[in-house]
Amino acid sequence: MFTGIVEELGEVVGVERRGDATRLTVRGPVVAGDAHHGDSIAVNGVCLTVVDVSGGDFTVDVVAETLRRTSLDKVEPGRLVNLERAMPADGRFGGHVMQGHVDGTAVFLSREPEGLTHFAFPPELGRYIVEKGSIAVDGISLTVAGVTAEEFTVALIPTTLRLTTLGRAEPGDRVNLEVDVLAKYVEKLAGVHLRGASVDNGVGKEDA
Known part of the structure; x- marks a missing residue:
């Protein structure tokens, strides 16, 4: 989970196209400083999994679904990106609940x-x-x-x-x-009940 408080302005330093996916290397000494394989880092709001760390750089894979839904499909070396590490359980909640799942x-x-x-x-x-x-x-x-x-x-x-x-x-x-x-979540949970109420009300009016 993330809270939308950007920790660092990073730079894309490597882009490797791999069929439908893309491997990105991002320079971000702050977020890479304690990053490990498997950690989550948000890159311009996209939750990505670290596959490698080298010095102040980290590498992530971006799959086809993510490329389709986000602006990362056109990313090139030299582009600046917002970086945020996943929030620790005892961290300060500075922004709002974010999953890093771009809509x-x-x-x-x-x-x-x-x-x-x-x-x-x-x-x-x-x-x-x-x-x-x-x-x-x-x-x-x-x-x-x-x-x-x-x-x-x-x-x-x-x-x-x-x-x-x-x-x-x-x-x-x-x-x-x-x-x-x-x-x-509210929309999905309430929608079932609202649709049911609409049907019930409609039947009642017709019967009347």
Whole structure:
């Protein structure tokens, strides 16, 4: 599990295409400092498993499903990425509950001088994005400042702009989105009961 507090801005230093998968080597001395084979590290919000560590670099494999759903499909050497180690059981909970399971990608639209930043999101994720709710953008825990049918806005503080990839984003860039997992569970659990209530109410009206 992650909380969306980026620990380090890393750099992709190696990309090896392996059929449908890709092996990435990332330079991140902070997160690699105590990393071991099998550990989980979030790379731009994508939970990946460490397969090798060498000095300040770590290597991960990205499978076809992950490439299809995330912006890592176009990653090249030199790209900067947000890095976060999995949260320890006794760690401080700084952001919100995140799994590192990306739901889709959004498009960076613009950033206003005061930090308000606008993204266009895919329609199927709109029902999970609510004003003042939590959302992860490239692995950063953020609060939704506003939302319309097609866009959402977050307010980025100078520290976030300086220490993460969002401070370097350009209009048209794709970013990874992870919506609030609690909302997805609530929707699935409540949906069964709501559909049942709808059927029951409909039958009652027809009988009447």
